Amino acid sequence: MKIIKYPNKNTWSELLKRPTQTVNDIESTVNQIFEDVQRNGDTAINKCTSLFDGADLQSNLVTKQEIEEASSKLSSELKAAINQAKSNIETFHKAQKTERVSVETSIGITCWQEKRAIQKIGIYIPAGTAPLFSTVLMLAIPANIAGCKEVVLCSPPNKDGKIANEILYAAQLCGVTKIIKVGGIQAIAGLTFGTETIPQVYKIFGPGNQFVTVAKQLATKYGVAIDMPAGPSELLVVADDSANASYVASDLLSQAEHGTDSQVILVSTSENFINEVETEIKTQIKVLPRQNIAEQAINNSKSILVKTNEEALELINDYGPEHFIVATKNNNFYVNGIQNAGSVFIGNYTPESAGDYASGTNHTLPTNGFSKAYSGVNLDSFTKAITFQNITKEGLKNIGNTIELMAEAEGLQAHKNAVSIRLKDIIPAQAGISNSKTE
Template sequence: MKKVINPPKSEWLKLLERSTQTVEAIEEKVIAIFNDVKQNGDKAVRQYTTMFDKVELEDLFVSAEEIIEAEQLVSDELKEAICVAKTNITAFHAAQKTAKVAIETTEGVACWQEKRPIQKVGLYIPGGTAPLFSTVLMLATPANIAGCKEILLASPPNKQGKIHPAIIYAAQQCGVTKILKVGGIQAIAAMTFGTESIPQVYKIFGPGNQFVTVAKQLATKFGVAIDMPAGPSELLVVADDSANASFVASDLLSQAEHGTDSQVILVSTSKEKIIEVEQEIESQLQALSRKEIAIKAIENSKLIYVESKEIALNMINEYGPEHFIVCTQTNDFYVDGIENAGSVFIGDYTPESAGDYASGTNHTLPTNGYTKAYSGVNLDSFLKAISFQKISEKGIQNIGKTIEVLAGEEGLDAHKNAVTLRLNSLK
C-alpha cells in the first residue's frame, strides 16, 4: 500500500481517485449489447452468455428440480446461518415501515401520503469469483417486506450452467419469484426491455462490476429505475494510537479480497499505527485464499497520515466511503461529523463483515463517491410514496381564491377556470 504523509488539500482529489474505468470507455460496449438484446431478445441473451460465461443454456431459468437439488447441497450449518442473518435483516428493515401521514392543511382540505410497493423488481446478484448469496438476503428480504409482487433474481451461471446452490436456497427463503441464469450487461438489458421469456422490471437493484454499473445507469435512459450507482467495493478506516492494528488490517483485507478493483484506505493521526497496520497486512495476507486478488486491490490502496482529527474528517467527507470504520479514542467526533458514507461501523468490535452478513443493516451501498447524494438500499427503496387529497365544498371555498390568483398569474386560464366553475356552482 502506498504511504502518504500530510497530503495538502489541493492533492486530495487525485489522491482519493478510485481505480475505475471511465463511463466513456465502457459505454459503447454496453450500448451495443443493449441494442442487440432489445432487438433479438432471448437469442441475444443466450449468445452473450455463451460468449462471456462460456456456457450454452438450454433453459434461462432455474428449474424446480434445480431448486430441490440446491437445498440438498447446502449444509445445515449454512442454512442456520442464513436463517439467523435473514431474521436480523428482517427485523431491521421491518422496523423501517412508516404509517400513513395525514393532515388537514386547511379546513375542508385533507391531504395524506401512503406508500405502495414497486410491483416488479430485478435483483442482480454477482457470481464470478465470489457468489454473493448474502446479497440475496439484503435485496430480496426488504423487497418481500415491501410487498413487491414480482421479484426477479439474475445471477451469472458457472461453466456447467448452474447457479451457486446457496444463492438459490437464499432466494427461496426470501420470496424470490424467478431465478434467471444470466449475468453481466445482458442480464441488465433483459430486465430493462423484457424478452420473450424474461419479464421487464420497473427497478433494478444490486452491485456488480464496472460493466454492470454502467449498464444499470444506461437502463435509466429507458425508463427503468435503479437503486444507486454501485461499483467496486471500498472501505475507509480512521484510526489513532488507540486502535488495534490487527483488527484494522483484517478489515482492510476483508474488502481488498472482494475484487482486484476494490479499494481500501487507512487514514490515521498516528505514524506508528500506520507502520503497525502495514506489518499486520503483510502477515495476514499470506493466509488468505484470495491472496492474489487482495494484492492487486492493495496496489491502488493508501495509508494516509494526517496531523489532526479535523483534517481526517474533512478528507473522509471528501472521499465519501462506501464503508467507514471508526477506531479512535474520539469516535463520537467522527460519528457526529460524518456526512458522506454508506454505512458506518463504530469501535474495535464492529467489523465491516458484520454489516456484510448478519447485523441487520443493508450492505448494498453507493460507491465511487456517490454517498454524497445517494443512500444505501433500505425498505423505502422498494416503495413509492403516493399523495392523496380530498377537498370538501367548504375546502374549495377556503382555498379557491388562492388557486385562482396563482393560476392567473402564471397565465394558465384552464387551471383557474377549473376552480372558478366549482366556486360558482356553490353560490
C-alpha cells in the same frame, strides 16, 4: 500502503481521487446487445449465454427440482448461518416501515403520503469465482417486506448450465418468484424489455462488472429505474492509539481482497498507529488465498496522517466513503459529524464484514462518493411514495383565491379556471368577482 503525512487541504481532492473508469468502449457492445434482445428476445439471450457463459441451455428457467436439489446439498451449518443473517436483516428492514403521513394542512385540506411497493423488480447476482449469495438476502428480503409482487432473479449459469446452490437456496428462502439463468448485459436487457421467459421489470438492483454497470445505466434510458450507479468497493477507517492495529489491518485487508481496484484508506492522528497497522498488514496478508489481489489493492491504498479529529472528519466528508469504520477515543464526534458515508461501523468489535453478511444492515451501498447524494439500499428502495389529497368545499374556499392568484401570475388561466368554476358553485357571490378577473 502509501503514507501521506499532514497533507495540505488543497491537495485533498487529488489525494482522494478515485480511479476513473472509461466506459465509452463498452457502450457500443452494450447498445448492440440491447438492440438484439429488444428485437429477438430469448433467441438473442440464448446466443449470448452460449457465447459469454459457454452454456447451451434447454431452458433459462430454474425448476423447482433444481431448487430442491440445491437445498439438499448445502450443509446444515451454512443453512443455519443464512437463516440467522436472514433474521437480523429482516428485523432491521421491517423496522424501516413508515406509516401513512397524514396532515390537515389547512381546514378542509387533507394531504397524505403513502409508500406502495414497486410491483416488479429484478435482482442481478453476478457469478464468478464465488457465489455472492449474501446479496440475494440483501435485496430479496426487503423486496419481500415491501410487498413487491414479482421478484425476478437473474444470475449467469456456469458451463454446465447451473447456478450455485447457495444462490438458489437463498433465493427460494427469501421469496424470489422467478430465477433465470442469464447474466451480463443480456440479463439487464432482458429485464428492461422483457422476453418470452424474462419478465419486464420496473427497477433493477444488484452489483456487477463494468458491462453490467453500463447496461444498468442504459436501462434507465428505457425508463427502468436502478438501485444506484456502481463503482469499486471502498473502506475508510479512522483510528487512533485506542484502536487495535491487528483488527484494523484485518478490516483493511477484508476490503482489499475484493479486487485490485478496491479503495482502502486509513486516516489517523497517530503516526505510531499507522506504522503498527503497516506491520500487521504485512503479517496477515501472507496467509490470504487472495493474497495477490489484496497486495495490489494495498499498494494503491493510502494511510493519511492528520493533525486533529476535526481535520480528519472534514477530509472523510470530502471523500464520502462507502464503508466507514470508526475506532477512536472519540467515536461520538465522528458519528455525529459524518455527513457523507454509506454505512458506519463503530468500535473495536464491529468489523465491516458484520454488515456485509449478518448484522442486519444492507450491504448494497453507494461507492465512488455517491454517498453525498445517494442512500444505500433500504426498505424505501423497493417502494415509491405516493401523495393523496382530499379537499372539502370549505377547504377550497380557504385556498381557492391563493391558487387563482398564483396560477394567474404564472400565466396559466386554465389552472385558475379549474378553481373558479368550483368556487362559483360554492360561493356564488364571490365567484362574480373572481370571474370578472377572468374576463
